Amino acid sequence: MTALLDIRGLKAEIDGRQILNGLDLTVNRGEIHAIMGPNGAGKSTLSYVLSGKPGYEITGGEVSFNGEDLLAMDPDERAAKGLFLAFQYPLEIPGVATLTFLRTALNAQRKKRGEEELSSPDVLKRVRELAKQLSIDPEMLKRPLNVGFSGGEKKRNETLQMALLEPKLCVLDETDSGLDIDALRIVADGVNRLRAADRGMIVITHYQRLLDYIVPDVVHVLSAGRIVKTGGKELALELEATGYAQYQSEAA
Amino acid sequence: MNAEIRPVKTAAEIGFADLFAAARESLPGGGNVKAVRCDAFDRFAAQGLPHSRVEAWKYTDLRRMVRDAKPLAPRPDTAAKAATRKAAAGFAGLDFRRLLIVDGAFVPELSDLADLEPGVSIRATADALGLDDAPLWLEAGMAGDDPAAALNTAFAADGVIIAVDPNVVVARPIHLAFVTTADTPSAMFTRSSLALGAGAAITLVETHEGPDQSDYQVNAALRMNVGERARLDHVKVTSEGSAAMHIATLLAEIGANATYREFGFTTGGAVVRNQLFLKLAGEGTIANVHQASLLAGRQHADTTLTVDHAAPGSQSREVFKAVVDDEARAVFQGRITVQPGAQQTDARMMARALLLSDEAVANCKPELEIFADDVQCGHGTTTGALDDQLKFYLMARGIPEKEAEALLIQAFVGEVIDALARDDLREALTQTMLNWLRGRD
Ligand SMILES: Nc1ncnc2c1ncn2[C@@H]1O[C@H](COP(=O)(O)OP(=O)(O)OP(=O)(O)O)[C@@H](O)[C@H]1O
Ligand SMILES: [Mg+2]
Numbered sequence: 198m199t200a201l202l203d204i205r206g207l208k209a210e211i212d213g214r215q216i217l218n219g220l221d222l223t224v225n226r227g228e229i230h231a232i233m234g235p236n237g238a239g240k241s242t243l244s245y246v247l248s249g250k251p252g253y254e255i256t257g258g259e260v261s262f263n264g265e266d267l268l269a270m271d272p273d274e275r276a277a278k279g280l281f282l283a284f285q286y287p288l289e290i291p292g293v294a295t296l297t298f299l300r301t302a303l304n305a306q307r308k309k310r311g312e313e314e315l316s317s318p319d320v321l322k323r324v325r326e327l328a329k330q331l332s333i334d335p336e337m338l339k340r341p342l343n344v345g346f347s348g349g350e351k352k353r354n355e356t357l358q359m360a361l362l363e364p365k366l367c368v369l370d371e372t373d374s375g376l377d378i379d380a381l382r383i384v385a386d387g388v389n390r391l392r393a394a395d396r397g398m399i400v401i402t403h404y405q406r407l408l409d410y411i412v413p414d415v416v417h418v419l420s421a422g423r424i425v426k427t428g429g430k431e432l433a434l435e436l437e438a439t440g441y442a443q444y445q446s447e448a449a
Numbered sequence: 450m451n452a453e454i455r456p457v458k459t460a461a462e463i464g465f466a467d468l469f470a471a472a473r474e475s476l477p478g479g480g481n482v483k484a485v486r487c488d489a490f491d492r493f494a495a496q497g498l499p500h501s502r503v504e505a506w507k508y509t510d511l512r513r514m515v516r517d518a519k520p521l522a523p524r525p526d527t528a529a530k531a532a533t534r535k536a537a538a539g540f541a542g543l544d545f546r547r548l549l550i551v552d553g554a555f556v557p558e559l560s561d562l563a564d565l566e567p568g569v570s571i572r573a574t575a576d577a578l579g580l581d582d583a584p585l586w587l588e589a590g591m592a593g594d595d596p597a598a599a600l601n602t603a604f605a606a607d608g609v610i611i612a613v614d615p616n617v618v619v620a621r622p623i624h625l626a627f628v629t630t631a632d633t634p635s636a637m638f639t640r641s642s643l644a645l646g647a648g649a650a651i652t653l654v655e656t657h658e659g660p661d662q663s664d665y666q667v668n669a670a671l672r673m674n675v676g677e678r679a680r681l682d683h684v685k686v687t688s689e690g691s692a693a694m695h696i697a698t699l700l701a702e703i704g705a706n707a708t709y710r711e712f713g714f715t716t717g718g719a720v721v722r723n724q725l726f727l728k729l730a731g732e733g734t735i736a737n738v739h740q741a742s743l744l745a746g747r748q749h750a751d752t753t754l755t756v757d758h759a760a761p762g763s764q765s766r767e768v769f770k771a772v773v774d775d776e777a778r779a780v781f782q783g784r785i786t787v788q789p790g791a792q793q794t795d796a797r798m799m800a801r802a803l804l805l806s807d808e809a810v811a812n813c814k815p816e817l818e819i820f821a822d823d824v825q826c827g828h829g830t831t832t833g834a835l836d837d838q839l840k841f842y843l844m845a846r847g848i849p850e851k852e853a854e855a856l857l858i859q860a861f862v863g864e865v866i867d868a869l870a871r872d873d874l875r876e877a878l879t880q881t882m883l884n885w886l887r888g889r890d
Contacts, residue, residue, distance in 0.1 A: 248845045251837060276847035288842045292860025298846070301856065306847035341860075358846065 199264040201397040208257035216242045218422035224397040232401045234419035235441045240401045244370045248282040277309035279365030283355040290342040327360045348375030356387045367398045373407040385410030405437045420444040464518030478578035485584045489602035508780040508812045509751040522635035525551040532630040537656045545624035553637030554607045568614035575607040598698045601670040605640035615646030622652035629659030636666045647676035659690040666694045673701040680708045689718035696722045705731025713740035721750040734763040739868040741770045743885045744777035751780035758787045758794040767798040773809035782814045789820040798828040855886045
């Protein structure tokens with residue numbers, strides 16, 4: 198069976214600056230991969246390139262998602278095929294009610310997959326359940342998307358979107374940052390509920406603590422645009438103690 | 450020495466003079482009315498069509514845009530009346546009192562005049578022009594020397610005159626549905642008015658439409674007198690045919706402690722000029738103006754607004770939004786004037802344009818003219834493209850590009866539509882917006 202995600206020798210640049218330098222990564226169904234690494238290493242860049250953000254030029258390598266050429270797809274197509282990125286910095290969209298946004302996204306994906314669209318009440322019901330699980334005030338769903346939400350509320354909202362859209366591959370870019378201790382647990386529980394045999398996850402984080410809640414199968418160190426070290430969950434503990442100094446010099 | 454240079458008259462200006470000479474005997478009204486018309490035409494002729502060096506018309510150069518004077522539209526015949534059956538479809542389901550103006554002529558037999566509320570009167574302008582007070586009514590304050598308003602006074606043949614007695618609250622909105630049926634070049638000049646007594650209230654909806662490709666010109670003028678403590682909601686939807694020129698003048702005089710909410714929505718017409726002259730004449734008056742234009746192709750839509758705070762303690766808010774695609778152009782000129790003594794004026798004006806193509810243009814020119822010292826006034830403008838980051842965020846959730854753009858455009862226009870007090874109107878205008886968005890792909 199093909200891997201869920203297979204990245205080979207990926208090179209990408211933005212504004213003429215090379216950020217990803219031949220990155221290899223394979224994620225199988227059912228696996229959780231953690232990616233750690235110093236600031237500016239290219240972790241968010243990887244997540245953006247995977248989700249198809251404009252502005253990046255792919256200068257080498259390939260990415261297959263469920264055996265298909267991911268890089269040839271538009272961002273919406275990637276999402277409909279089951280790729281989800283929880284943004285490190287979720288955006289505020291004034292004038293678009295959160296619920297409208299959720300319904301539009303869910304039905305756009307279903308439509309593209311040839312599934313029947315859900316009625317507004319059905320979507321509302323599903324969203325309400327998830328909001329409850331994630332301790333999101335239902336009143337917030339009426340507000341414009343992320344506008345005036347606190348940092349933690351935005352991250353919870355990302356988690357809600359992920360749970361609603363039920364992707365095949367979840368990429369969480371520092372979903373733990375900005376969360377208080379209780380919220381961290383709530384969000385981690387939400388993510389763990391999504392663990393499934395046919396679903397893979399990439400969890401980008403700086404903190405070992407998240408990995409106490411969301412226990413990874415594999416931990417990678419990303420430095421200077423490449424995966425420079427791969428290990429088990431104990432690698433995260435090691436990094437906590439040693440920092441990235443050795444990997445940075447290695448990459449340079 | 451008088452150095453004023455009289456430019457050579459354009460073909461259109463000569464055409465208007467010929468048209469007036471031919472029509473003035475047959476236009477409705479007695480000798481006094483004719484005198485008013487002749488004066489007005491002289492005012493027009495002295496200036497000619499406005500052009501880009503006339504400040505108020507800076508971006509809408511009629512000398513260039515008006516090539517000829519079109520023949521006056523004949524009063525609608527049976528076929529024309531029949532052609533209006535589907536008029537104002539977007540408002541068809543609403544229980545408004547619909548008054549139909551076809552090719553510039555008020556058609557009572559197609560209008561809903563049944564069970565008129567006590568204290569409300571409706572009559573045809575053509576009839577009223579025969580009455581003794583007609584000259585005064587026709588002349589009253591028509592925007593000074595404005596050439597478009599002067600032309601309207603010269604040629605106005607029909608329209609609707611509505612009066613609401615003091616303290617009469619009219620629950621059912623009145624809908625003036627202006628429909629052009631002509632498929633040959635033609636011009637329509639209408640004059641309408643609404644007098645709202647002290648403490649009265651009404652919603653007046655005005656829609657303008659006509660066939661695509663038809664080469665017609667509409668010059669519509671509407672005068673409002675809003676009495677003390679009265680409440681008026683005026684909603685104007687301009688969705689003329691694709692080749693039409695639409696020039697509208699709105700004059701409103703608003704009394705003390707009255708509330709006036711003006712809402713404008715423009716999607717149709719090759720050239721549209723909506724000029725609004727609001728005078729907040731009494732103390733404690735509130736006036737809000739919300740306007741949106743959705744333009745594509747080579748459309749040109751100009752909103753020129755003056756808000757005159759003439760008494761203390763009045764408040765006004767002006768929000769103008771334009772969505773401009775292709776090679777279209779949106780113009781907003783807004784001037785807030787605070788007269789000496791109009792202390793505690795609170796006025797804010799905002800103009801925002803969203804450009805959807807590299808060739809799209811927006812000209813925004815807000816101005817403040819303040820002659821009092823204890824006031825709060827401000828204005829701002831922004832012009833920009835759709836935010837790519839926001840678009841990506843939506844697309845990353847599976848929303849296709851066009852739909853993502855549509856959501857962002859809706860969000861942009863939404864602020865204006867949300868200003869409508871009535872749910873049914875909000876829904877109707879939202880639908881109009883969605884139809885426009887659907888037309889994009
Ligand atoms: N538009 C751009 N032009 C040039 N360089 C850019 C641009 N955008 C990002 N970069 C650079 O790319 C590098 C990688 O950034 P990225 O956001 O992927 O890092 P990261 O690993 O996610 O860091 P962090 O841990 O701080 O989130 C950084 O050095 C950043 O400055
Ligand atoms: Mg990052």
